[in-house]
Amino acid sequence: MKEYQTITEISGPLVFAEVDEPVGYDEIVEIETEDGRTLRGQVLESSEGIVSIQVFEGTGGIDRNASVRFLGETMKMPVTEDLLGRVLDGSGNPIDGGPEIVPDDRQDIVGKAINPYSREYPEEFIQTGVSAIDGMNTLVRGQKLPIFSGSGLPHNELALQIARQATVPEEDEEGEGSEFAVIFGAMGITAEEANEFMDDFERTGALERSVVFMNLADDPAVERQVTPRLALTTAEYLAFEKDYHVLVILTDMTNYCEALREIGAAREEVPGRRGYPGYMYTDLAQLYERAGRIEGKEGSVTQIPILTMPGDDDTHPIPDLTGYITEGQIMMDRDLNSQGIEPPVNVLPSLSRLMDDGIGEGLTREDHGDVSDQMYAAYAEGEDLRDLVNIVGREALSERDNKFLDFADRFEEEFVQQGYDTNRSIDETLEIGWDLLSDLPKEALNRIDEELIAEHYREDESEAAEVTADD
Incomplete structure (x- = not known):
């Protein structure tokens, strides 16, 4: 040396x-x-x-x-199962007043690329307890599903809700328990946000199954490049050596990319789009592609990166590149937030590309896919009719159109709206869906199998009595 x-x-x-x-x-x-x-x-x-x-x-x-x-x-990360329940700074040093970490191993933070041939296709359900995600944009093990938010929107509350509620349903387990763990990596957050995160983790007991990495806004920007890699290295160790199902939540990826831009400027690099480095796509891919399942391994690494879109612009380089790499996105909506909807998730531009493989018979419920498709179509029609109402007035619409307008309102107020402390099972989510769909005429349910309609559609009591009287 x-x-x-x-x-x-x-x-x-x-x-x-x-x-x-x-x-x-x-x-x-x-x-x-x-x-x-x-x-x-x-x-x-x-x-x-x-x-x-x-x-x-x-x-x-x-x-x-x-x-x-x-x-x-x-740089290497000291890893051990005893990291669960610990709080570390952005460089991996304990800041919770606990004992020094005695590692079982020290692993390179760059990680080992997963051989594509050895990857298992993600198709096993993770229940977040959030209806707008579980019901409409289902998360599966090994997936990378980002949340696209905006400045001032409550993405931190949604992140904490997912962190404390996410679980692998028992009936979905293969054999005996792979345990569930959460790795929470915060980059460039304020001291106030850090206190809120820690208060919530401690109040709900979620810290016991979590490892928290905290990089604050007044910490060096360079450290933000290290924080997600430390978090993912810890996740890979727990998943592929200790057989945990690990959910990695990274917030805020926009702060991470700003650090990349700052360092690129210091190096006097030729900037790319909007001043960001030309290699930002590659850099983000190195992080996001560390999610997945490996053949022969019980554990899995699932990622939920969170980013705030500058100016709510989804064509900005950060969400744009993230969308290319990941398997969908959860979109938070400013209008829904102003209406008091919690969480303000807009299901129409949201997408989970692996949803179809993670739902259905043996995974969630056999009616899950049909209910999701029908609610999406009905809500989209209701949204279109809202624009028409602004022009011609509600009185000019047919009875059928008015039912779809009512559906759109109820969908936001009863299905998407649930607060940040409500944990819904997938059965509860789908039952709410059937309650809403049963307000629509049967003939309008053209995306649901007739057998499922016969089993789950709830006839209005007064209508059912009239039918019985006529018979």
Whole structure:
């Protein structure tokens, strides 16, 4: 291990130093300042004679007299099952006042790419307890399903609700228990948000089955690049070595991408779309593709990344690239939020591309797919009719159209609306769906099998009495 005092430039979060031997990409660096502090960094770029180093704790206090040591290894995460119930900072150090972590292993935070041939197709249901997700955009094990939100929308509340409610239904288990765990990685959040997260985890007891990584807004931006990788490395260890089903919630990916842009600017890179690095797609894919199932392994890694769309623009590079990589999206809606709908999930632009493989007989209920399709179609028709009402008035509509308008209102108020403390089973969610669909004429239910209609459709009591009297 060689030590250098050859710093030539300090630019933002980066330090440039001259070297006389090859240095590996991503190699860990220790920088000792004149006042005795030791800062950690990582080699970002290595060329003949000079390296650029990103410093996790920030470059404050570093001058050209500081010593630079290259440790000859990449950054590793100390992993153990005892991490469950612990709170760590964005660099993986405990901040909960608990004992030091005694690891069973130290694993590279870059992870090991899953061989596509060894991947198992995701098709097993995860119940989040949120009707708009379970009923309409079902999450399955091994999937990556992001939440697209906007500034000021309650995505944190939804994230916490999923973290404490998500479970693998017992009837869906194959053999004996793979346990369920949650990895919560927060990037660039405020101290107030961090306190809210921790209060909720502790109040509900969800912390016992969780590992929390906290990178705050006043922490160095460089640390935000490390936080999701530490979280995913922990998830992979629990899933593929300890047989847990792991749900990874990462918030906010927009802060992560802003850190990428900041570092790219410090390196004087040629910017891509809207100033973001041209390699942002590759960088995000390296994170998102760490979700999945591996053949022969009981555990799984499922991801719910959360991002706030700048200006509510879903064509912005961050949601745009995320949508290309992941298998759908859950869209939060500002209008629904202003109406007091909790959670304000708009099911029309939302999508879970793997839903069809994770529902149905033996997975949820045999009527799940038909009910979801019919509610989607009816709600979409109701939304179109709302626009028409603004032009011609409700009195100009037919009785059938008025029923679809009523359905749209009830769908938002009874199905999507449930609050952040209500945990609905998939059976409860589908029963609410049938209650709503039973207000529509039977002949309008053209996406549901007739046998299912005969079994689940609820005749209005007065209509049923009239039919009986006529008979």
